[in-house]
Amino acid sequence: MGRPIVLLTDFGEGSIFVGEMKGVILKINPNAKIIDLTNNIRPQDVLQAAFLLKYSYRYFPKNTIFLCVVDPEVGSGRKPIAVKSRNYYFIGPDNGLIYPAALSDGIRMMVLLENKEYFLEKVSYTFQGRDIFAPVAAYISKGVSLKNFGSTLSSIKELVFEEPMFDQSGYLVCKVMYIDSFGNAVTNLEESKLPSLISDYNLTKVSEVCVLVNKKLYKVKMVKYYCEVEEGSPLALFNSFGLLELSINKGCASEYFSLSEGDVIKIRFCE
Amino acid sequence: MGRPIVLLTDFGEGSIFVGEMKGVILKINPNAKIIDLTNNIRPQDVLQAAFLLKYSYRYFPKNTIFLCVVDPEVGSGRKPIAVKSRNYYFIGPDNGLIYPAALSDGIRMMVLLENKEYFLEKVSYTFQGRDIFAPVAAYISKGVSLKNFGSTLSSIKELVFEEPMFDQSGYLVCKVMYIDSFGNAVTNLEESKLPSLISDYNLTKVSEVCVLVNKKLYKVKMVKYYCEVEEGSPLALFNSFGLLELSINKGCASEYFSLSEGDVIKIRFCE
Amino acid sequence: MGRPIVLLTDFGEGSIFVGEMKGVILKINPNAKIIDLTNNIRPQDVLQAAFLLKYSYRYFPKNTIFLCVVDPEVGSGRKPIAVKSRNYYFIGPDNGLIYPAALSDGIRMMVLLENKEYFLEKVSYTFQGRDIFAPVAAYISKGVSLKNFGSTLSSIKELVFEEPMFDQSGYLVCKVMYIDSFGNAVTNLEESKLPSLISDYNLTKVSEVCVLVNKKLYKVKMVKYYCEVEEGSPLALFNSFGLLELSINKGCASEYFSLSEGDVIKIRFCE
Structure with a gap:
């Protein structure tokens, strides 16, 4: 079975794009346990996604892989990253989405996803959730170690919620x-x-x-x-x-x- | 694998709250088979939920656990209960929701959920679907017997649909x-x-x-x-x-x- | 585990009808891997379903079973069919829905679903997704060969997208x-x-x-x-x-x- 994969996207519940990501995961790990946290994030609302992730991640089992795709800058220079925290894995674009949750759990390792061996053969400019993030999540769920996916990063984009x-x-x-x-x-x-x-x-x-x-x-x-x-x-x-x-x-x-x-x-x- | 867990809630499809419940279940039973019956019950419409459950439950395998959370009185004195019927388990608030389905299948045992050992450590006043019902469902899916969760009840709240x-x-x-x-x-x-x-x-x-x-x-x-x-x-x-x-x-x-x-x-x- | 079953319907995300189909599948194959491609097809829009299926099927693992229910003519004379293509299985009404995807993958065998042994005992006139297609998908996921479900067909209804x-x-x-x-x-x-x-x-x-x-x-x-x-x-x-x-x-x-x-x-x- 391995580590569960939890989806958090803005594709809309019942989106064909969520279905495609699940297909890609099952091709790589036929036994993957895939759960939707939500796919109803307001389109391109990175802040809402980061907020809900921060207040929800702790209810999932240790070693859960959060596959987070709210990605308005897809295809541009924004980095695809994976973060290992004390208890979890977070995968997604480096736009702040995963920062608050990972920080709250305790960041252990940050990696740039650059090893094309773990991507789909043809990577589109518009749907890297399917072509990069889903396959990487599937490989992590099978036990591939984070360091195989690319070089370590010393920082990722920070997103801090306003305090009262x-x-x-x-x-x-x-x-x-x-x-x-x-x-x-x-x-x-x-x-x-x-x-x-x-x-x-x-x-x-x-x-x-x-x-x-x-x-x-x-x-x-x-x-x-x-x-x-x-x-x-x-x-x-x-x-x-x-x-x-x-x-x-x-x-x-x-x-x-x-x-x-x-x-x-x-x-x-x-x- | 064990007994499948079927969700029926009014949280809205793609709700983060449904995601959290699934996380809690997987923490307790990593092999749980979780299926959504629907999470689109009209908010707080116990009658609609009871109706759809009654006319749907029979399509699920024997020993399926129905985890039903339409719970307007959450946090108040309303009882959290589990019911064993001839072929199924029903878990939820004692507000009538599970009565018509359980009655139609043949009620065998009714239990008050009171053994905190099977709850999340911290039980909120506003989301007992996550803190009480989901963990109880997960333990039942692993084979824990109903009598471990609390004292038996001699009756639960009845809800009867109008007849033509x-x-x-x-x-x-x-x-x-x-x-x-x-x-x-x-x-x-x-x-x-x-x-x-x-x-x-x-x-x-x-x-x-x-x-x-x-x-x-x-x-x-x-x-x-x-x-x-x-x-x-x-x-x-x-x-x-x-x-x-x-x-x-x-x-x-x-x-x-x-x-x-x-x-x-x-x-x-x-x- | 067996072959994954992928749902494509117009029942609406979170529909009780989708839930019932999953129940029927699990009754027959408790280990079935069920994934939603989408249940948000516009009601009775066979063309939209056929389009999305054609451009998505290839992201799923070999031997995936696509259970496709957009079925405005349910209960009438329209044929229930199953198609084996080079890499996949497609099940649904013979209304054109599965034709473009199956053709694009390469059609190998087309079968009329007529062996009642593989249907629910009582087949309704209005929901054959639950009573015929879901059980057939479940049996295929367990390895039952296509030829057991009925006689082979020499053609199915064609649906061709307009070209620019x-x-x-x-x-x-x-x-x-x-x-x-x-x-x-x-x-x-x-x-x-x-x-x-x-x-x-x-x-x-x-x-x-x-x-x-x-x-x-x-x-x-x-x-x-x-x-x-x-x-x-x-x-x-x-x-x-x-x-x-x-x-x-x-x-x-x-x-x-x-x-x-x-x-x-x-x-x-x-x-």
Whole structure:
């Protein structure tokens, strides 16, 4: 069976291109275990892909190979790379996509994919996910060592998510990183920051959050799970990524608050 | 390989959350066979999920584990359960979702999932599909017996689909249970009821159906397959679930009749 | 493990019907390797399915079984067939879908699926993907020989894609065969025709393409990869199928040019 291969692309769920990549993998490793993390990344949105990868990779088995193809610069000089971290492998274009996840797990080795022996015979300029990244993933899944694919790199492109920061009026300025399929708005505020926030605000506990969105102020209950508030009511909670999320019980927060990915919201915790 | 695990969720096809659940399963059982039944259940629509599960489960191999996560009350007091039926396993929240399928196959054992040994170390309040249900499914797929997960239950939440009934004017009042991806409107009228209907209406055979939708009356041919009528013409047939379905040959019945799931339609069979 | 089974349907990604087919396959061959090529074929669009299959099949391992269900005439007299080509198996309705791919690989044997021993016990009139094609694919994946399924056929329904042709004004009349998930418009012009086109136009190289769409003339750069032009600018290239494609760097060509599948565009190459 070997190491599982996990796909993360912007090809769209059910894309023929995802199918072709799986075919290429199975040609090289007929026993490959292939799983889709998601192929629904917004087209060419490297930031969204990097965010979702960082908060998901840890749920996969040790030695999982993440095959990441959000690649707007395909065919240009951007480097095809593979990274070995403490527990995982990451393969994709050197555009920042795999940096946050690999860094968080602990980068061990970075390699430029240049050994054509491990590519498809004919490499296209427009679909290196199929012609370079998929075959390399398949060979790694069979146990080929990273150093066989090319020379080691001393650095890869860095991508760092914005951190929440206080503004002059004492609000915490956060960013909406992801709208999930229920319309929940996931921010960049990590639960691990909560203890220091509580002391910043001179609180003993947090039971309410003031949210400033598009110049409108909302007071929402801070809860643990969705149905703690009435149906249709807004709420805030730390979600399964460990991030602050705005939600509506049985509703759609992105509509309720008119929020999109990348939007800024200002937050203040209250007792 | 072990018992296959079949996913039924409302996370949306290509959801990162489905990916995470698969990762969790593979961590526990690297050889797990994971299949998506569908992840396209309408968000939080327990009824739709229960309906599709009931009419689909029988096509899977004996001992298949159905991992069902449509869970609007996640994190609250609603119970996480596992049910062993005559041929299958069903895992999910105790909200009615798995009741019709399990009942139809014959319930053998119902268990409260309470043994934390089989959960992820940290259980979130918002994603127990990943933190409780997926790991439990993985352990069952490896052969762990149901009684290890917690105490047995004497009952689970029941969910019963409405049955078609005659109204005073002799029409059979049916419900649209499902609109499929072609726009076909699947009702709650089972083919097995046809013989008794034929005698109710004093018919020897059925060749036409009068359908009352939103106060408009349609006469449609009763056929065996779609292209028995002209392109663009309406038809009724008993479909692959064994249920009465309104359809348009090479068209979209839900648009043609302005039908949505949950709508009531009145039906009368004619010779 | 045996031969992989690859699904190509118009049921919609995440369709319960795709799930049921996988269940049926696993009942017969618990070790089957099942891959989705795509289930997003436009409902009942046999031409789109045939096109995508023809340009994708070669990326799969030898002996892959393509289980193709775009079947508007299901239940009627249209034949259920299986075709063995030089390297692959193709299963589906005899409506032209599998013809271009099988022909391109080299047809070796064509069989009418008529041996009910290899069907589900009860065959519906509306879902033979589940009741005939899926079980047949499963048996082939286990090594059952094609001749066991029924009598050989001397011909199957042919489907031939239109070829680009010159019009009186020297423009090459092409057809948009496919709009991919990025909005790229893929035509029927194969890269292999380029050398003869270059001589037709008395060119030494091609650096620009004049495109006539809906009576509007566009001059677009002929490039190798997308980001060779400015963001938002149109371009033409030969894509990973080896076909001429109109695209917008980080944009959506189908919107930019108002193009749909089936549209005609006129093209002239310039130096």
